[in-house]
Amino acid sequence: NRVVGQNPGERNYHVFYALMAAADAQMKEQFGLTKPTDFWYLNQSGCVNDPSLDDKGDFVKIRNAFKVMKFSDEQIADVFQLLAAILHIGNLEFITAGGAQVSNSDALVVVANLLGVDDYQLQDALTQKTRVLRGEVIATPLDVDQAADSRDSMAMNLYGQCFKWIIKKINNCIRGDETFCSIGVLDIFGFENFEINRFEQFNINFANEKLQEYFNKHIFSLEQHEYNTEGLSWVDIDWQDNGECLDLIEKKLGIISLVNEESRFPKGTDETMLTKLHTTHAKNSFYIKPKVQNIMFGIHHYAGEVFYTTTGFLEKNRDTFRDDILCVLKESRSDFIYDLFENIAESKQGRGGKTMRNKPTVSSQFKESLHALMTTLNSCNPYFVRCIKPNSEKAASRFKEEVVINQLRYSGMLETVKIRKAGFPVRRYFDDFLQRYKVLVFKDSQQPSPAERCQNLLMKLDADKKLWQIGKSKVFMKEIFEMEMEKERETKLSIAATLLKAHIRGYIARKAFKQTIKKIIKVSSYCKMFLCRRRYIKFRNAVIVFQKYERARVARKRLAELKEEKRKEEERLREEQRKREELLAKLKEEKRREEERLRQEEEKRKLEEEQRRAEEEMIKEEQKRKKRGKRENKRSSKISCLLPFILILTITLLSDAERNLLKQRDLERKKAEEKLRELEELTKKLEEEARVQKEAEENEKQKKEVQAKKELERARQIEYHRQLEKEEQERMAEEERLQREIEELKRQEEQNRKNKEDEDRRLYDEEHGDQLKRVEELVLKEFEDSLLQFEEEIGEGEDDVFSRKSEEGQNYEGFLLMKSAGVINTWKKRWFVLKDETLMYFRSKQEALKSGWLYKKGGGHGTLSRRNWKKRFFVLKDTSLKYYDHDGDNAKLLGVVDVKSIKDIVDSSYGRENSLEIVTHERAYQFVADSADDCSEWYSILTRVRSANPYEMREIRDEEANPKNAIGSLDVVLIDSVVPVNIDSKKNAFSIITAERVISLAAESPELMNNWLTALTIYHRGIRVYNKDEISRVAGDPRGIRAL
Incomplete structure (x- = not known):
């Protein structure tokens, strides 16, 4: 309990002061650390600094x-963050306001952030005690002292669990x-x-009594028992036994049993406990009953009389670390x-909340852990170190004989010195003794008995038998005798x-000499090899030079031959080309001549043909003329008869000569045409050979041009991509700048909107302040009356209630601030739904089919068994199952699972209960729920969504406002009245008053408050109006507002 309280002049654990002194600015800002004097757990004793300690070092x-113990940086940071949280827990203060309430909410928020919990839940756990009564959870406010005990209990348990983990x-x-x-x-207190x-000193002194018993058992009881068992000459030494004192504390009907x-009695008090102790143990010699009736009792401890104050005994024994804080x-x-x-x-809480008889108390847990410690100690070989305080003031260089002698006397040190001086503290088995000290004699004796051999050896060293004795299985020696034997043994062993x-x-020198000779031989061989190799390399280099010059000469000769061959080949090709050109020119000339001859x-x-035709024309004309002359000249018939015959013969001869000439010319023409072909x-x-060669040259040239074009195109592409990357970077930079400007404009608009809303609320409060104040006084009075009536009737069970189902399926919903227990910083934002004659409120807006926390199995390399299981917040909306790192507004989306693509949903177990496995095409997901009901609900809704058609999906969405998902509900028929109230800390507030309780709510604007008041009041009077448009229309009617 040093974490939460220290005695005057004492400091808390050093790690707190070291953290405060050496933390850098970033760590101090992160953990909210300032000075040690600012924290109650560090400044209550008045001692903050210790000159003898270096906190930074x-x-x-x-x-x-x-680092040496292989703690990771994350684990080290977690430990320091926990220590900072403990310091801030000590600064939590409580006031009485309908029960204990946290007065400094800033410290509560810091503690909640450091511990990673919700500040409202933490405040409820510290200031309220929950129990289950007839199936309903009942929260009972704690007083200031009980809340402070809960705070200190949480701090002590956090430190204790961290200590165990380390x-x-x-x-x-x-x-x-x-x-x-x-x-x-x-090492204990x-x-x-x-x-x-108090109760802490009682447990500490009980532990010291147990350890004193253990000390007495080993120093006196077991020691003397062994002497008697081994048959040594021995006179028993009396010592103070504290067994009766331990029986008074821990036996049946002892002090611990009665406490x-x-x-376990609900009505048990410290006074009734003290009365039982006096009645039961008044006649016990170790129990001290004060002569004056007060709140103390005393015990005769081995170190003296101690009186204990019973104030707070039962409360501390019941353990204020409740399940609310643990959850x-x-x-x-x-x-x-x-x-x-x-x-x-x-x-495990049963019906009626009766857990006190099953829950272990602090003293019983302490007793069991002390017995387990004694079991461990009994299996060990103990060595005792007694610490003696020179004075009671904890001052340096001050020695008080009275204090020291009392400690020596009470702790049994005087009897310990006596038994050590008279006894034989050194003992060895015969075989062990002979094995260790046989070097002290040059020749081993031949006695068959180990005891005789040991006795002969001891007689040679000490014949008086004053410093040793022989037992049945061991040799017992004085410590001084053992030291002398060890010195003699060391001398003998040193000589040997x-x-x-x-x-x-x-041997080592000879071996080293032989190794040196071997090394010298090896080194000499390497030296000889090195000289030979150097000569060889020199000769080889010379040969290489000769070979180089010879190869150069042969290469030059071969180059000249190749050049000559190339020159001759080029001349031959040129000559062939020249001949082909000459032949071609000659053929062209002959062709030209032949064509000229043929043309001629x-x-x-x-020309001859024309002449022949002319002659034939002339002959024809002549024949015509002769025919005409034949008619004219009839006188000369003989000449007329012979002349035609002569002409015909002449024409016939002329035609044969021409025909032969034409045939000869045709034959010559055909021969000329053949030669021309x-x-x-x-x-x-x-021409074809010249064309092929020219095409080859053109193809080679085109290939080179294509290669050059490709290189040029590649260079252009690289430059183009560089330009695109540059333009993309400039575009992204411009988009980021525009995005920042847009976000800045949004923030400014949001700030302006908030300022306008605050101004509207202020004007509304000024206009309606007096009226709301009167209504608030009325509501508070009704609240006090209803609270008294509720406390009287809470044990009588739940009243029978009834509700009517609305024929219409419309509902009215929205966010409202709801005040839980207390009046300080207890407003929580809830989603309210008015549906089917029921007013329900949820933790958040019901936009999803189902949402809640599940443990998801994933990656990780943590050293702990649970590292692979991460707690995630899951939301099922339509056919998408999404999971986030937390359930806040700025939660980070970690993954999405399409329910329609799920192959199978398996209800299985992976080393933990209430587990599910979702199998998709890519992978399998494993989840674990907190309870079997939660697991069953997730399995049911996922199965329905996976197999649902569009019509069934619409029906599932209509079930979003399900009372099972609500954290609370109220039947509208039970509402007595709905009135606005005036609360300084909250604007637009109103209260719903029933016969058992008052629910305080607050809207974001006056319009929303009027809408809710209208909806609840209209329905309460029997008019079912749920639609938002209808409610807004009624709320906007002045007559409706005046009626309200």
């Missing part, structure tokens, strides 16, 4: 120790294999006796806080070791 040592990490780091041996150090001794029994810490968004309390089970070292050194012959033939074919062949 201790902080560096702590961080280095964390010890577990250290043990896992230094643990060896399964057969490892270890040395443990046990010393015996405490202050002016006022636990009284703690809040288990819902923390911080994995570290969750890990600390994951394995702490909540109390010197001789062995001499032989070993000689053709012209000659045409041969020349044309040869010309075409030569």
